[in-house]
Amino acid sequence: MSSPQITIATRESRLALWQAEHVQSLLRARGHAVALLGMTTRGDQILDRTLSKVGGKGLFVKELETALEEGRADIAVHSLKDVPMELPAGFELACVMAREDPRDAWVSAGCATLADLPPGAVIGTSSLRRTVLLRAALSKMQRLDVRIEPLRGNLDTRLRKLDEGQYAGIVLAAAGLKRLGLGDRIRHIFSTDEMLPAAGQGALGIEIRAGRADLAGALAPLADQTTWLAVAAERAVSRAMGGSCSMPLAAHATLADGVVHLRAAWGDPEGAPRLVTAEGRAPVADLAAAAALGERVAAELRAGGAH
Numbered sequence: 001m002s003s004p005q006i007t008i009a010t011r012e013s014r015l016a017l018w019q020a021e022h023v024q025s026l027l028r029a030r031g032h033a034v035a036l037l038g039m040t041t042r043g044d045q046i047l048d049r050t051l052s053k054v055g056g057k058g059l060f061v062k063e064l065e066t067a068l069e070e071g072r073a074d075i076a077v078h079s080l081k082d083v084p085m086e087l088p089a090g091f092e093l094a095c096v097m098a099r100e101d102p103r104d105a106w107v108s109a110g111c112a113t114l115a116d117l118p119p120g121a122v123i124g125t126s127s128l129r130r131t132v133l134l135r136a137a138l139s140k141m142q143r144l145d146v147r148i149e150p151l152r153g154n155l156d157t158r159l160r161k162l163d164e165g166q167y168a169g170i171v172l173a174a175a176g177l178k179r180l181g182l183g184d185r186i187r188h189i190f191s192t193d194e195m196l197p198a199a200g201q202g203a204l205g206i207e208i209r210a211g212r213a214d215l216a217g218a219l220a221p222l223a224d225q226t227t228w229l230a231v232a233a234e235r236a237v238s239r240a241m242g243g244s245c246s247m248p249l250a251a252h253a254t255l256a257d258g259v260v261h262l263r264a265a266w267g268d269p270e271g272a273p274r275l276v277t278a279e280g281r282a283p284v285a286d287l288a289a290a291a292a293l294g295e296r297v298a299a300e301l302r303a304g305g306a307h
């Protein structure tokens with residue numbers, strides 16, 4: 001069987017390239033010819049400001065979508081965490097792949113956990129979600145002396161800033177570190193009770209131009225239904241809350257025996273260091289049921305004061 005070549009549009013950070021090459025090798029193993037089209041996005045060029053202030057997640061995917069639109073590429077591989085809740089008209093998520101570790105990791109030279117932080121220590125993160133979760137945890141530990149300061153850049157840049165001594169520790173997604181072979185930098189993996197992950201964290205999604213039925217046969221074997229249902233519930237929480245990365249929101253779901261357990265948390269970055277939390281369980285057999293559970297949990301968050 002000779003099928004036409006599949007071209008993958010990808011950002012050129014090490015993590016994005018790893019992800020694109022991962023999909024490339026899975027497709028090649030199934031006999032497809034696959035090429036990569038590397039590109040720089042606006043999100044990659046903006047390194048000095050918090051993403052939420054300059055336009056959010058869409059910045060990382062727009063150029064890739066243009067390549068799909070113009071027929072220069074067929075698919076785009078994304079960290080789902082970075083994919084806006086609503087894709088622009090004319091695009092769709094063709095599949096969600098099996099998830100890596102969804103949890104957050106603590107990376108630090110001197111401190112094995114938050115409990116080891118010296119007085120006045122500085123933690124680096126630019127994620128609003130990590131900021132509000134850390135503030136809540138530190139407040140419970142009566143560690144209001146610890147400061148949280150911005151940390152932007154790709155994984156290598158963030159690790160370099162840590163190594164230069166600007167921070168006592170930083171929080172990164174375990175998935176990204178593991179994918180890049182940097183798992184040995186992890187001092188502690190936060191349990192989902194300690195730090196609830198972001199919607200979609202650790203999962204890869206493949207975006208296509210809507211209606212590319214010709215790609216369905218190649219992509220279907222890459223889909224992981226369990227991850228897809230869990231992530232659909234998580235993303236529905238974000239969507240129902242107005243979903244951008246300027247939202248200090250966590251949402252994490254697991255699926256066992258056909259039942260999705262979804263937990264969510266919201267915090268006010270300027271307000272008191274406490275969280276509004278909500279959770280729900282429901283038998284979920286399709287994406288619509290997953291979304292309904294997400295909407296229910298979002299409504300519970302709102303009722304608790306999240307906005």
Ligand SMILES: NCc1[nH]cc(CCC(=O)O)c1CC(=O)O
Nearest residue numbers: 079081172173175176201202203
């Ligand atoms: N926001 C950036 C981002 N987007 C995806 C990952 C890697 C993990 C994943 O696939 O969710 C990271 C790095 C991080 O948050 O530390």
